Amino acid sequence: MPSFYIDQHGCAKNQVDGEEIASRLLDAGYLQAPSPEQADVVIINTCGFIEDAKKESINAIIDARRSWASKKIVVAGCLSQRYPKELFDDLTEADGIAGNADLSLLPSVIDRVLAGERVLVCPPQPTVMPAAHYRRSTLFDYPGTAHIKITEGCSNHCSYCAIPLIRGELRSRTIDDIVAEARSLLDRGVFEIVLIGQDLGNYGRDLEGRCMLADLLASLGAIDRDFRIRVMYLHPDHFPLDILPVMKRDPRMAHYFDIPFQHASAHVLQAMNRRGDRTQYLDLLARIRDALPDVMLRSTFLVGFPGETESDFEELLAFQEQAKLDWLGAFTWSREEHTPAYAMKPRVPASVARQRKARIEEMQQSITSAQLHRFVNVVDRFIVEEAFEHDDLCIARGYMQAPDVDGVTLIHASCTPGSVVTARIIAINGVDFNARLEYTRSP
Numbered sequence: 282m283p284s285f286y287i288d289q290h291g292c293a294k295n296q297v298d299g300e301e302i303a304s305r306l307l308d309a310g311y312l313q314a315p316s317p318e319q320a321d322v323v324i325i326n327t328c329g330f331i332e333d334a335k336k337e338s339i340n341a342i343i344d345a346r347r348s349w350a351s352k353k354i355v356v357a358g359c360l361s362q363r364y365p366k367e368l369f370d371d372l373t374e375a376d377g378i379a380g381n382a383d384l385s386l387l388p389s390v391i392d393r394v395l396a397g398e399r400v401l402v403c404p405p406q407p408t409v410m411p412a413a414h415y416r417r418s419t420l421f422d423y424p425g426t427a428h429i430k431i432t433e434g435c436s437n438h439c440s441y442c443a444i445p446l447i448r449g450e451l452r453s454r455t456i457d458d459i460v461a462e463a464r465s466l467l468d469r470g471v472f473e474i475v476l477i478g479q480d481l482g483n484y485g486r487d488l489e490g491r492c493m494l495a496d497l498l499a500s501l502g503a504i505d506r507d508f509r510i511r512v513m514y515l516h517p518d519h520f521p522l523d524i525l526p527v528m529k530r531d532p533r534m535a536h537y538f539d540i541p542f543q544h545a546s547a548h549v550l551q552a553m554n555r556r557g558d559r560t561q562y563l564d565l566l567a568r569i570r571d572a573l574p575d576v577m578l579r580s581t582f583l584v585g586f587p588g589e590t591e592s593d594f595e596e597l598l599a600f601q602e603q604a605k606l607d608w609l610g611a612f613t614w615s616r617e618e619h620t621p622a623y624a625m626k627p628r629v630p631a632s633v634a635r636q637r638k639a640r641i642e643e644m645q646q647s648i649t650s651a652q653l654h655r656f657v658n659v660v661d662r663f664i665v666e667e668a669f670e671h672d673d674l675c676i677a678r679g680y681m682q683a684p685d686v687d688g689v690t691l692i693h694a695s696c697t698p699g700s701v702v703t704a705r706i707i708a709i710n711g712v713d714f715n716a717r718l719e720y721t722r723s724p
């Protein structure tokens with residue numbers, strides 16, 4: 282049978298789609314090649330969220346065609362879903378364009394491409410989530426970790442965001458469906474399950490008109506196994522406070538939140554179609570820290586949004602100083618067509634936006650460094666991601682470190698990837714920890 286290779290771009294949600302595509306192709310009898318050189322078909326699973334990501338994906342398609350003139354190139358993912366016709370008409374490097382609304386169509390797309398046809402398959406996003414949608418037999422995470430996508434799409438309609446255009450309106454999976462998938466992942470040796478979606482604070486709102494995340498966590502907590510649950514991406518305007526007691530009761534729930542505040546000036550937040558302000562957001566952080574004193578907090582800020590004045594930016598800096606977030610990513614606004622913000626004015630010059638981003642990043646370096654010091658001497662459990670046998674060194678993650686986005690923990694010991702070890706943090710090393718092994722649990 283012919284073989285495929287998936288060149289993965291974008292976020293963890295797109296990674297889950299890539300895993301699903303790989304599983305569908307394996308089910309159809311295709312072979313998964315270990316490198317693009319060894320594959321008959323290279324599938325580029327693209328991101329289409331902001332300008333830089335779009336450029337990266339398009340460059341990957343062009344590079345793939347230049348590198349492998351005789352291979353079939355199929356473009357999948359968010360960029361295909363957002364610009365299907367444009368890609369099909371203009372990107373002659375691609376043999377097939379497939380959207381992400383129905384991943385079960387990918388094997389037939391590949392069949393047709395291999396038969397010599399140039400294919401465009403991009404149905405619109407469905408309005409409900411099919412039951413038992415995800416059945417991934419292959420995972421792209423480090424051993425011992427897996428992401429579960431619990432929602433698809435988003436109905437918040439932040440004015441700068443193209444996600445509702447690409448992924449459609451919010452659709453939630455049922456609790457039973459998610460718990461069944463979690464059980465099957467645990468049976469396969471996964472230790473950390475990372476729950477993702479565009480905004481988990483809306484999980485279930487389309488099903489029952491309310492956030493059902495606390496119910497979901499309680500149901501996952503009823504699984505009688507040793508594992509860790511991590512919850513990512515909770516919109517600050519409807520953070521579900523009822524998850525805090527559930528998480529406090531169960532030590533398997535990582536006390537870690539990624540709350541993308543984006544800004545702290547009410548004026549900018551309103552223009553972004555968000556509702557909060559600096560006082561409300563500081564109050565939210567205080568309530569979370571009060572309930573979970575060991576909580577680790579990540580956020581993202583978006584600067585250079587149309588209409589952001591110097592005083593709006595100063596307000597954001599003041600919030601940053603007071604909030605003392607542990608991890609923070611700063612981004613400049615990307616002018617995305619068909620979003621409400623596209624036409625907004627006055628636009629902030631790109632050079633000013635870049636300077637503002639740099640100021641945020643500079644201030645965060647010292648905040649993160651100071652925040653991390655509270656972990657020196659803490660003994661905790663870490664999942665080993667990579668091991669370097671010759672150096673007796675491994676890279677691991679604790680509850681305070683989410684996959685891919687945060688610092689890591691370096692443990693000077695020989696450990697097996699996927700195993701869970703107990704270690705004592707002995708020093709801070711930039712954004713990483715150095716830790717000493719205390720004992721090991723086999724994968």
Ligand code: SF4
Pocket residue numbers: 435436437438439442443444445479480516
């Ligand atoms: S909540 Fe996130 S994904 Fe949803 S519209 Fe806003 S920025 Fe986009």
